[in-house]
Amino acid sequence: MSPSLLVEQTLNGVQLGAMLFLMAAGLTLVFGIMNLINLAHGSLYMLGAYFAAAATNATGNFWLGVALALAATALVGAALERLLLRRFYARSHLHQVLVTFGLILVFNEMTRLIAGPAPLKFALPDVLTGSVNIMPGVPYPVFRLVILGVGLLVAAMLYLVIQHTRLGMWIRAGASDRPMAAAMGVDVELIFVAVFSAGAALAGLAGLMAGPVLAVQVGMGEPVLILALVVTVIGGVGSMKGAFVAAMAIGLIDTFGRVLLPPALGAMIIFIAMAAILLWRPQGLFPVHG
Amino acid sequence: MRILALAAILALVTPGAALADDAPIKVGFLSTFSGPNAVLGQEMLDGFNLGLKAAGGTFGGRAVTIVKNDDQAKPDAARQTADKMIESDRIQILTGIIFSNVMLAVAKPALDAGVFVLSSNAGPSQYAGKQCNPHFFGVAFQNDVSAEAMGVALNNKGLKRVYLMAANYPAGKDFLAGFKHTFKGEIVGEVYTTFGQLDYAAEIAQLRSKKPEALFFFYPGGMGVNFVKQYSQAGLTREIPIFAPSYSLDQTVLPAVGDAAIGAFASSSWSETWGNPQTEKFVADFAAATGRIPSSYAANGYDTALLIDAALKSIGGRIEDKAAFQKALETVKFETLRGKFRFNANHFPIQDYYLTEAVKDAKGRPIMAKRELIAADVADSLVGDCKMAPGSN
Known part of the structure; x- marks a missing residue:
């Protein structure tokens, strides 16, 4: 592999990692705070892409579409938490998995009924199409650089909010000892809605950024959900730092695995990596709960 | 064994479909209607239904019952559904399958049960070569x-x-x-x-x-x-x-x-600009029915319906006479969208x-x-x- 190709593939890996981080961040946030396994996270990702595509196609303005889609997915997230999922915080994980799996089916079928089975068109504005030379003779799509940038930006913002604000302190308190945090006067109900909508918006953001790169279609959330679950588990469930490190690791391992290994092994490599890491650290890289 | 016994009992109690010549023809339409590829199954079904409509709503003058099922694009799920369609729905024709791996999983049980498999898309090499079968027809193409x-x-x-x-x-x-x-x-x-x-x-x-x-x-x-x-x-x-x-x-x-x-x-072998009168009519009818430009999946579904109708017409609708139906499928002329089409010795197209x-x-x-x-x-x-x-x- 030539040096320029190595740089390009590393960039591809980091960009995939940034994408996975956006998905895993919401998942791990919700699990860390509410102890809720939300398999419907992939559906929120799909909704983000559909909202953005539909709003962009309707208004003709990509940026307006993005803003509407983010607000809409956050709203769906809040409604989901208030109307349904809050009833499941105290239930076992099996119940949570069942109800959120059911939600996947409901969201997929509803999307198919409303938008039809064919993938939606979602074009980028001119300023984001095309490519720039990251090195002489190595063009790289502008939009992928945007994904990379947004992913890193969101990671930095989450870090600031969680480590250096009062809200973040409450979130961390809720994650490590919920009853104690509630007893100390933290409005847990409010935190839960806020965190769930934020998680939904993160999934929506990942989805709407995937929209121009991938097919906007029913079921687009599930393959990403699986990868996000892998990332969450490797990183240590509930750990934002873990999600970031694991997302980057999986992005790079997957990219180089696909390029360097035979196809069957390349497809399995991230799962092999997961098994190996869990063998070494059963709680993930950065365990949160005991 | 239990299934066989059950099938035998059912065959006794149901008024023998194989005997009643005016019973509706049962077409099993097993295709992909869920997941990321759901659009493919829908396209093909829309095309097939349009073909059935063009044939006057009947195949060879006999009413048609379409048993529509989702194969989820998964061979294992498809196999279970196909078994049910063969044994309890008693389909006579199986069509609609998009993916070759699904086809490889379901064609054998269907053929073993005497069902005609008319592939409107999947054309795996196995069924064009060594495993070619008198009751298997690749209407679309060989992969x-x-x-x-x-x-x-x-x-x-x-x-x-x-x-x-x-x-x-x-x-x-x-x-x-x-x-x-x-x-x-x-x-x-x-x-x-x-x-x-x-x-x-x-x-x-x-x-x-x-x-x-x-x-x-x-x-x-x-x-x-x-x-x-x-x-x-x-x-x-x-x-x-x-x-x-x-x-x-x-x-x-x-x-x-x-x-x-x-x-x-x-x-x-076909596109929406193929430039023959039947394609122009098909594209217009399809747009009127669905608001879309038809894909090759829709076209192959349409052609499959026309083929079944033409073959059955030529033998007076007697699908129960399997040798005659096979011969009719092999030789019948029908107005294909592709313009030129005939079956080779292995029941795959020459086009x-x-x-x-x-x-x-x-x-x-x-x-x-x-x-x-x-x-x-x-x-x-x-x-x-x-x-x-x-x-x-």
Whole structure:
């Protein structure tokens, strides 16, 4: 592999990692705070892409579409938490998995009924199409650089909010000892809605950024959900730092695995990596709960 | 054993469908109606229904019951559903199957039970060659052929260095194998990606570093949308032109890909611009019924319905006479959208292939415009392996 190709593939890996981080961040946030396994996270990702595509196609303005889609997915997230999922915080994980799996089916079928089975068109504005030379003779799509940038930006913002604000302190308190945090006067109900909508918006953001790169279609959330679950588990469930490190690791391992290994092994490599890491650290890289 | 016993009892108590000549013909339509590829099954069903309507709502003058089921694009799920359709719904014809791996899982139990399998899409090499069967008909194509045609087209264009990519599943391998049968230049890279893969940035970077003159790929449905979008975003569509079989560049893919596809080439046995009166009527009727431009899946569904109707008409609707129905399917003439079509000895088509190019139509929608003839009367190369058993009843 030539040096320029190595740089390009590393960039591809980091960009995939940034994408996975956006998905895993919401998942791990919700699990860390509410102890809720939300398999419907992939559906929120799909909704983000559909909202953005539909709003962009309707208004003709990509940026307006993005803003509407983010607000809409956050709203769906809040409604989901208030109307349904809050009833499941105290239930076992099996119940949570069942109800959120059911939600996947409901969201997929509803999307198919409303938008039809064919993938939606979602074009980028001119300023984001095309490519720039990251090195002489190595063009790289502008939009992928945007994904990379947004992913890193969101990671930095989450870090600031969680480590250096009062809200973040409450979130961390809720994650490590919920009853104690509630007893100390933290409005847990409010935190839960806020965190769930934020998680939904993160999934929506990942989805709407995937929209121009991938097919906007029913079921687009599930393959990403699986990868996000892998990332969450490797990183240590509930750990934002873990999600970031694991997302980057999986992005790079997957990219180089696909390029360097035979196809069957390349497809399995991230799962092999997961098994190996869990063998070494059963709680993930950065365990949160005991 | 218990199922056999149950089937025997059912056969006794149900008023023998095999005897009642005026009973509706039961067509099992097993296709992909859920998941990322749901659009393919819907397209084909819409085309099939339109064909049934064009035939006056009957096949050979007999009423038709369509038993529609979802195969989820999964061989194991499809096998279970197919068993149910064969044993309890007692279908007489099985059609609609999109994916070759699904076909390989369900064709055998269907054929063993005496059901006619009329494939309106999947054309796995097995059933064109050694496993060819008197009751199996590939109405659409054999998987290798459109790829073989593309090999010829690239030879004709004088392209020498070609890069190959496909999804890692039976049809993907068949396609690349088919291409290599006929292409005379150099293959500078051959890459198989996981079925359902989302991101192709790594593979596209490898491809660019090999500096091929052209890319031949096979990604159906959503994978095709993902790949073509990302390829175009990488700025490669003009630099390294892409060539694909028609199903990677048809109306199930093009609307979602948009302008990114413009300039891509396909080898096709049919496209929406085929330029014969029956295609013009079909495209107009399909648009009136669904508001869409039909894809090749819809066209093959339509042709399958017309074939069944024509074959049954010629034998007075007696589908129960399996030898006669087989003979009728083999020889009957019907007004195919493709213009020219007949079955080879292995029950796969002999048809013309043209190059098509993605262009914009008057309304700015991407369509596949018919270009030069690649080869006429193209048959698959597996027919020699087929020792067709004599028709059975």
